[in-house]
Amino acid sequence: MxxxxxxxxxxxxxxxxxxxxxxxxxxxxxPLTAFESGQVRPMAMSPNGQRLFVVNTPDNRLEIYAITPAGLEREASVAVGLEPVAVAARNNHEVWVVNHLSDSVSVVAVGAHAHVKRTLQVGDEPRDIVFAGVGGERAFITAAHRGQHAPFDPQLTTPSVGRADVWVFQASQVSAEPLTIVNLFSDTPRALAVNADGSRVYAAAFNSGNQTATIAPGVMPKGGEQAGGLPGPNVNHAGIGEPDNGLIVRFDGDHWVDELGRVWDHMIKFNLPDKDVFVINAEAPVPALLPDDDGFFAGVGTTLFNMIVNPVSGKIYVTNTEARNQVRFEGPGIFADTTVRGHAVDNRITVLDDQGVHPRLLNKHIDYDNCCAPVPNAESELSVSQPLGMATTSDGAVLYTAVIGNDKVAIYYTAELEDDSFYPDAFDQIPVSGGGPTGLVLDEANDRLYVMTRFDNGISIIDTDALEEVDHLTMHNPEPADLIAGRRFLYDAALTSSHGDQSCASCHIFGDKDDLAWDLGNPDGDIMAVTDNIRTNFGIGDIDFHPMKGPMLTQSLRGLDNHGPMHWRGDRNGVDQQPSAQPDTGAYSEVAAFNTFNVAFPGLLGRDQELAPEQMQAFTDFALQLVYPPNPIRNLDNSLTAQQQVGRDFFFNNKSVITADLSQFTCENCHRIDAQANAEYGVARPGFFGSDGQLVLAELGQTLKIPQMRNFYTRVGAFGMVGGDAFFNSPGQPFYDDSHQGDQVRGFGYAHDGSKDQLLRIFNGFSFAAEGFHDIDTMLAVASFLFAFDTNLAPxxxxxxxxxxxxxxxxxxxxxxxxxxxxxxxxxxxxxxxxxxxxxxxxxxxxxxxxxxxxxxxxxxxxxxxxxxxxxxxxxxxxxxxxxxxxxxxxxxxxxxxxxxxxxxxxxxxx
Structure with missing residues (x-):
């Protein structure tokens, strides 16, 4: 037949x-749709050492190369899913590719005519894969605890739910159903590692947090720290008082405390165990976490990138960054004498063993008291920023690390790393052409190291004897030239920071967010006037932009196009182009708005000066192409559940009566949803997804931009924050209780500062005329709809x-x-x-x-x-x-x- x-x-x-x-x-x-998915395991070698497998992320393909004495020879190219980020070889004839955007795994048959022979569906945004268990016949895949393929309810309004999963498949069976799904009590996961005999699999959270949280505005007495209020300074250098801001606190092992040592346990009513790396018994009849304290490591880092196990000692190495968001303010630190300028995160490799967790700072040579020398300089040339993939020698003595922020491979001797006796040395750093190393594979038989370079979508070949690059090749890349040219300015710490260890990507992880709040006000700054793109002032009056803005969540760089001024307050704008009107004039100009972030390079990253105008414009052109992924909560046929439909009807139709001058507006009147919005302006642009760029004056004590809502489902997991004033926490409301909520996976939730633990607290900020507004079922329906909010792409x-x-x-x-x-x-x-x-x-x-x-x-x-x-x-x-x-x-x-x-x-x- x-x-x-x-x-x-x-x-x-x-x-x-x-x-x-x-x-x-x-x-x-x-066109190309740019997601900027972070590569996790972009390369793998066949067990017999004859082939190299490489994910071509922008081209949605797996590239296969023959390994020859002369180098790499392209053998085949196989179309897989969208945004492949990881690959692992099951054997010499079969490899599995993790497709981040497709929520799938492509099983590829390797041979004369390589092809996809199976596609497995997994949870949302899968990231990594390893084979382990007896004979290496079980595949372990990390994914977020949600998605249309998940055989469970993600329980987005339920406290104390792990938001990370490891899907386990019996690789030799034809069944598309997983053997099991191991839930991890953390936020979304990323990296995996397996020990030498395949009996243990280690799974890591991605943005795991650092046991910090935000106290809501309005809970502290006025009058500064002497009155029990916000720590000083409470005015800027000109003596103008700050708004009623929140405050970042940190768990010290016993209590939630602020920088003055004051205890705030009565406002943060949850535990944040900060479980980071989990241990799975891969050989059990049904793989599961090891019991009790043997099943996890805590406090490994804030953002965890990659992991590897020493094949001899069994020790685990985790590349990570540790955020310093408990330190307030950016800028020169003259008036306040405190700033994170030039030192927002620490770049580390953390060693895990039977004795515990041992973080190792990688930039011991940096003097953070001195800022800001012109780049490049002797100090910055030794630095590493955002270490990612790793490879070890078979004797476990040497660890090679890809460093995306400095275009290099850093070499660490594991004994020195473990006892913390190493010191940065130029001899142990190998420059890599192409830029942006993300992953690597060690080929000891040929004395080579293969390095994936994301900036040019290429592969560098390093001679491990000579410690130098000997060849470089590139893969087909469909990305437009301006996307490629602008990417460097997100990651390149050597170019964008004085010390060479900080970049925009230190917080905007792979162009997204770090799930933290930062207080990046500047007491040395001045008041700025608000712009004219105003929706309402709630009858309160105009409130200008104060330079001390309080804690604010890191926002994603995705979806900025067509949504006008930027940052939570809309204070990054094109005010020099009056009058303001959609699209693209005045405060609504996204190009002008993003260009104003140039001040962050000296003010936050500690560069000696701003980027050149053409460099900043290249960064702008890159950033404005990034988009949000499809919504993983909404049905694949784009329909709404009955509950979501009830929520949508309320969102579009029920009127607020919060003030006399605004007696007739709905949620959607401000948080606009219109995928075809720009038809009214005669331009082909994406629509509006929660915001059209307008401001609300005096909301929450200061002027804020009406925010977009496309990623609400990613901010679940911080249950137990006590709301601030009655505006958000009216007594007796049935939506939530303020009792202690037990263990949670995140320290920050909703609103601009992350101080609202769930959407229900936000709803209580407005008094709606509709009967049933205070009904829990109605409000849960609205939350359900917001979790399934429209994005630029259909589900x-x-x-x-x-x-x-x-x-x-x-x-x-x-x-x-x-x-x-x-x-x-x-x-x-x-x-x-x-x-x-x-x-x-x-x-x-x-x-x-x-x-x-x-x-x-x-x-x-x-x-x-x-x-x-x-x-x-x-x-x-x-x-x-x-x-x-x-x-x-x-x-x-x-x-x-x-x-x-x-x-x-x-x-x-x-x-």
Whole structure:
């Protein structure tokens, strides 16, 4: 039957292909949707040392290279899911690829014609993978505790729930169902590691926190610290009093205390155990955490990047940063004599062993009392910033570390690292061309180190004897030139900070957030006037921007485009371009707004001066392309649950009566949702997702921008904060109780400062006319809707399914066919573009669904029907993927976007 199918569908067309020239209409350049997913395990080597596997994150592919005495030779390229960030070799013939945006794992058969043979669906935003257990036959994959594939309720309004999971599959079985899902009591996870005999798997939280939290504004007496209020200074250098700000406190092992040592246990009613690295028994009949204190390590770091186990000693090394957000203020620190300028985080490798947790500072040479020398300088050239992937020698003596922020590989001798006797030395640092190292693989047989370089999407080859780079190659990269050029300014600490160890990415982790609040006011600064993009002042009057703004959560760099002025207050704006109007003028200009962040390079990172205008514009062009991922809570068909629909109806229809002059406004009147909003301005721009850039004067004691709401689901887990004044914490409300809530996974929640533990406290800030506003079921419905809030991309974007020969059996067919039909239906609804990939003998066949049929990557082949594409799976698995609108042609049939289809280029190459 397979032979008949191939003759019917393929052979007539292939004969026609012999007559082809590289013809066909030239197609317009296809856009790329930029997510800036952080690579975790971007490279792996086959057990026999003959192949190197590399994720091509921007091109959504796995690249396969033959390892030869002369270097690397490209052998194959396999389309996988969207945003692959990790790869692991199960054996010499099979590798597994983790697709961060697709919430999937591609199982790739390696051989003469490499291809995806299975696709496994996992939880939201999977990041890492290892094989362990008896014979290495179990696959362990980290994912957030949520997502449309999760067989559980994420319990987003329930305290004391672990927000991280490890999905475990029996790799040799054909079942797509996991053997188990191990829940971790932490926030979202990232890295995995396995010990030498495969009996233990170590799983780490990502933004794990550092046992800090925010006391809400309004709970402390006025009059400064002498009256029991906010620590001084309480005025700026000009003597103007600060707003009614909150205060960051830290758990000292016994109590929640502020910088003056005062105890605030009555305001933070939860425990924050800060469990960071978890230990899983990989060989148990059902893998599970080790019991009691043996099952975790606490206090490893604030943001944990990668882990590796010493193959001889069994000690674990964790690359991480430790945030200093308990230190107040940015700027020169003249008036207040305290600042984090030039020292916001410490870059570390933490050693874990039977005796406990041993953090090691990597930049011992830095004198943080001196700031800010021009760059580069002797001090900055030795620094490391944001250490990521690691590799060890087989004897466990040497540890190689990729350092994304300094374009280098740092070498540590493990004995010196463990006893903390090492000191930075230029001899132990290897410059890497291409920029932005994220991961590496050690090939001891050939005395080589292979290094993934994210900035140019390349691979550097280092001679481990000579300790120098001997070759560099790049992979196909569809990213636009301005995205590539601007990326460096997010990560490059050597360029952007005086000490060479701080960058924007130190807090905006991979362009996102660190889940912390920082008090980055500047007492040496002056009052700034508010702009004219004002929604309301609640009848209170104008309040200008005070330079001492109090604690504020780190915001994501995603989704900035089209949402006007920036930062929580909207004080980063283009006020020099009056008058203000949407789109892109005055305070609404995103380009002008982002450029104003140039002051942060000297004021926060400690650079001697701002970036050159052209450098800052390159950074701006990069940042404004970053987008939020699809919402993982909303149904894949973009429908709402009954509860979410009730919440949406309230959000759009119920009127507030908070003040006399604003008796007729709804939630949506301020937090605007309109994916097509810019149609009214005659421009093609993304819409509004919670904000259109307007300000609310005097809200929470100071002027704030109406915030977007696309990532509320990521901020769950800090239950037990006592709200501040009655505005947020009216006595007797049934929404929440202020009793102690036990162990929690996060220290910061909602509002600009993270001092509200759940959305229900925010709702209580407004008095709505609708009957039932104080009804718990109604408010839970509103929360449910906000967790499923619209983003720039429909929920189906990235989703995949692979149809295999064995799926034609009746039992398997229903589920696979239903998912194919779902993807097709969402493409018909213009929520995504649908592509498919399979093989025709030695050729990759790409397919793009358009007009009810599938255009092929061979211009000589006719379009195929749904039935014909399904039948192709009898010969080779067919993987369907929903991709962002506008990218289907490039991802499906014209990879290099040159107007000649991929299949035609394969034929010409073969010929």
């Amino acid at each position: 397979e032979a008949m199918l191939l003759r019917k569908l393929v052979f007539p067309a292939v004969s026609a292909l012999a007559l082809l020239a590289a013809s066909g209409e030239a197609r317009a350049s296809q 189906v974007v990235g989703q995949q399914v692979t149809l295999r020969k064995q799926d034609f059996q009746l039992q398997a067919w229903a589920a696979v066919n239903a998912r194919i039909n779902l993807l097709r239906a969402r493409a018909d609804a213009d929520e995504c573009e649908l592509i498919a990939k399979t093989r025709l003998g030695p050729f990759e066949l790409g397919l793009l669904y358009e007009g009810g049929a599938y255009t092929t990557s061979f211009s000589g082949l006719p379009s195929l029907t749904h039935a014909q594409v399904r039948l192709l799976a009898l010969s080779s698995p067919v993987t369907y993927t929903c991709v962002p609108l506008g990218t289907g042609e490039r991802l499906g049939i014209d990879r290099d976007d040159d107007g000649t289809r991929d299949g035609d280029e394969q034929l010409w190459w073969q010929w």
